[in-house]
Amino acid sequence: MIWMTSPKGTIIVSEEVYYPAFSPNFPSLVAGLHGKKVAVWGHLRPDGDCIGSQVALVRVLRGMGVNAYAVNAHPIPYNLGAFVGDTPFFPPDSPDLPEADETITVDCSTLDRIGSSAASLKGKILLAVDHHISNPGFGLQNWIDTDSAATAEILAGVFCDCGVRMDATTAQALYVGIATDTGHFRYPATSHRVFSLCSHLLDCGARPAEAAHELFEKESIGRLRLLTLFLESLEFHHDNRVCIGFIRHSMFGETGTDRSQAEGFVDFPRSIDSVKVAVLIEEQADGSYKGSLRSKRPSVRVDQVAAAFGGGGHACAAGFECRSTLQEFKAKLLSLLEKTVSA
Amino acid sequence: MIWMTSPKGTIIVSEEVYYPAFSPNFPSLVAGLHGKKVAVWGHLRPDGDCIGSQVALVRVLRGMGVNAYAVNAHPIPYNLGAFVGDTPFFPPDSPDLPEADETITVDCSTLDRIGSSAASLKGKILLAVDHHISNPGFGLQNWIDTDSAATAEILAGVFCDCGVRMDATTAQALYVGIATDTGHFRYPATSHRVFSLCSHLLDCGARPAEAAHELFEKESIGRLRLLTLFLESLEFHHDNRVCIGFIRHSMFGETGTDRSQAEGFVDFPRSIDSVKVAVLIEEQADGSYKGSLRSKRPSVRVDQVAAAFGGGGHACAAGFECRSTLQEFKAKLLSLLEKTVSA
Structure with missing residues (x-):
């Protein structure tokens, strides 16, 4: 709530309060960090929400006089580099990495997600900011809201609530975090909160x-070539309610790509009207198979299908690994899926 | 500006005014429409913004007691049908179409865009709502704002400004208009206005x-098959700065699709980092060719390339038709594009 004086007298300009449970704690948190070195950790294989949240929190803290910096066990993906600006990022084994007095995690559903440094930091996380339902609250303070679409949404909301000045790089990083974790809206x-915060x-x-x-x-030409090969491989089963696509290990060499560049391919079969479950089967270097399952609605439970192979995940997005032959494995998968898509 | 009474007395809740030039005219416009039959026309080959704007304006007027209905010379596309609800839509030749006392157009950059009924309605359009820069203002009243991303944005803003009650179908139709015309944001x-209105x-x-x-x-399976064939056809030229994809006429038969289902394909080559100009060449039934050109920035002027073939368009999106052989035509196109992408 912000008070302003108009020419006619004192009026209240009603502003939304986005995170009433977290925002009141931010000023005292920052006060306690002055004079300390603060590491802001993201998770392994960082995505847009992770990098965006790290960039934003580090920049806001630095803008408030705190010596904060980002630490990440895996490098910043090529398509996110443009959003980092001059934010200090370190790998954990860097000789230049300052020894942290306090540690904050963003977007990490468990402490293990920061990588091998987790063991030494157990019980010592000052603050965990996250939106994953599986987060047990491993921080001394926890800003966990599972109704939020992104960790960046929580940070943006707290910053707005507290009237924190955000520079353009911070605002863009938070926008990217929200945009990527909502599947671009x-x-x-x-x-409502997502769109309202984006307007801010x-x-x-x-x-x-x-x-x-x-x-x-x-995008790279290689990724488009890999996509073409994937689309050529699509097979339809069970009255077109199941669509399976394959990525053979050799395709990466043929197209000059790696595994990370198959990200999002499963959305192509998933986009088809008749398809209830889309599957991406990826042959691994050792000849085993990795399966990714996507359904359109939570009532079509792909996590249960993945569990039959020792995997797991969410109702609509699950995965597993498999060591049997492709033929055996596909037969079992199709049999399990037949029941799932007929339910 | 909305006045509300709080427990502490009368306060002003400051609200944004989105369209101060248009909104004050809405109440008198509606007052003048009572007791009349009002046709709300959209344009030929209607898109999400057109249908969304028609649905919303008709519903809001009907909610205010005006006998409004939508008229469209072309049918509602298959992927927009779900957003129409029980809004009355008529083709112009329907025996059930009421004879209109007043006519409003939405999203039509010229009156011709409504189709062959344009001739008889010249000079008689009560209101034109539009965001196209080429709109000459052919209505007696015009709500034209070229800074708006969508006609639906203008309508949503006016409705918010005027405190108009919107039902869920109206809100969804306006959201779809904004989402589609912004390329999904x-x-x-x-x-800011786009996101702020979406939150409302x-x-x-x-x-x-x-x-x-x-x-x-x-999506249909056929469209994904057509996309696969299109991606297989991609050719890279001029240091990968130009990418050309082909659609042979026979592909529609092979995949059970039609021309309309190639919509958006040119975005795939356009998504590649090195590509400055993406081209889709489509073979027509009569053996001639249709070219669609897309550049990433206005400084790479594809309208000038299209003009050399007698076509035209915008700086970043242009098209043309061509009757020469594919070989001749491609040689000329590549020669023109070489200069364009080197500039």
């Missing part, structure tokens, strides 16, 4: 078209 | 995930 967690982030300098350019218009 | 016109539309019942499902998860 397509997933069910896309809420644009006021602070976020640029959606530039973000989209970096995220979606910087 | 990717184009440069994606502004969600309060009124818009459902982004349901909209995304209808828009992006109802």
Whole structure:
């Protein structure tokens, strides 16, 4: 709630309070960090929400006089590099990494997700900011809200609530975190709060078209070739309710790509009207198979199918690994899926 | 500006005014329409913004006691049908179409865009609502704002400004209009106002995930097969700065599709980092060719390349038709593009 004086007297400009449970704690948190070195950790194989949240929290803390910096066991993905600006990022084995007095994690559903440094930091995490339902609250303080579409949404909301000044790089990083974790505003967690916060982030300098350019218009020719081979492989089963696509290990060599570049391919079969479950089967270097399952609605439980192979996940998105022959494995998978898509 | 009474007395809740030039005219416009039959026309080959704007304006007027209905010379596309609800839509030749006392157009850049009825309606359009820069203002009243990303954005803003009650179907239709005309929040016109209005539309019942499902998860198998053939055809030229993809006429038969289902394919080559100009060449039934050109920035002028073939368009999106052989035509096109992408 912000008070302003108008020419006619004192009026209340009603502003939304986004995170009433977390925001009141932010000023004292920052006060306790002055004079300390603060590491802000993200998770392994970082995504847009992880990097965006690290960039934003580090920049805001530094802007408030705290010596904060980001630490990440895996490098920043090529399509997110443009959003980091001059934010200090370190790998954990860097000789330049300052020894942290305090540690904060963002977007890590368990402490293990930060990598091998987790063991030494158990019980010592000052604050965990996260939106994953599986987060047990491993921080001394926890800002965990599972109704939020992104960790960046929580940070953006707290910063707005507290009237924190955000520079354009911070606003853009938070925007990218929200945009990527909502499937660019397509997933069910896309809420009033998501759009309201995005409108604030644009006021602070976020640029959606530039973000989209970096995220979606910087593909490699190899990735498009890999996609072409994947689309050629599509098979339809069970009255077109199941669609399976294959990635043979040799395709990476043929197209000059690696595994990470198959990200999102399963959305192509999933986009088909008749398809209830889309499957991506990826042959591993050792000849085993990795399966990714996607359904369109939570009532079609792909986590149960994945569990039959020793895997797991969410109702709509699950995965597993398998060591049997492709033929055996596919027969078992199709048999399990037949029941699932007929339910 | 909305006045509310709080327990502490009368306070002003400051609300944004989105369209101060248009909104004050809405109440008198509606007052003048009572007792009349009002046709709300959209344009030929209607898109999400057109249908969404028609649905919303007709429903809001009907909610205010005006006998409004939508008229469209072309049918509602298959992927937009779910957003119409019980809004009355008529083709112009329907025996059930009421004879209109007043006519409003939405999203029509010229009156001709409504189709062959344009001649008889010249000079008689009560109101034109539009965001196209080429609109000459052919209405007696015009709500034309070229800074708006969508016609639906203008309508949503006026309705919010005027405190108009929107039902869930209206809010969803406006959301779909905004989402489709911003390239799902990717184009440069994606502004603070866009996100702010979307947050209001969600309060009124818009459902982004349901909209995304209808828009992006109802593809046909044929369209995915056509996409596969298109991706297989991609050729790279001029140091990978130009990418050309082909659609032979026979592909439609092979995949059980038609021309309309190649919509958006040119975005795949356009998504590649090195590509400055993406081209889709489509063989027509009569053996001639249709070219669609897309560049990533306005400084790479594809309209000038299209003009050399007698076509035209915008700086970043242009098209043309061509009757020469594919070999001749491709040689000329590549020669023109060499200069364009080197500039």
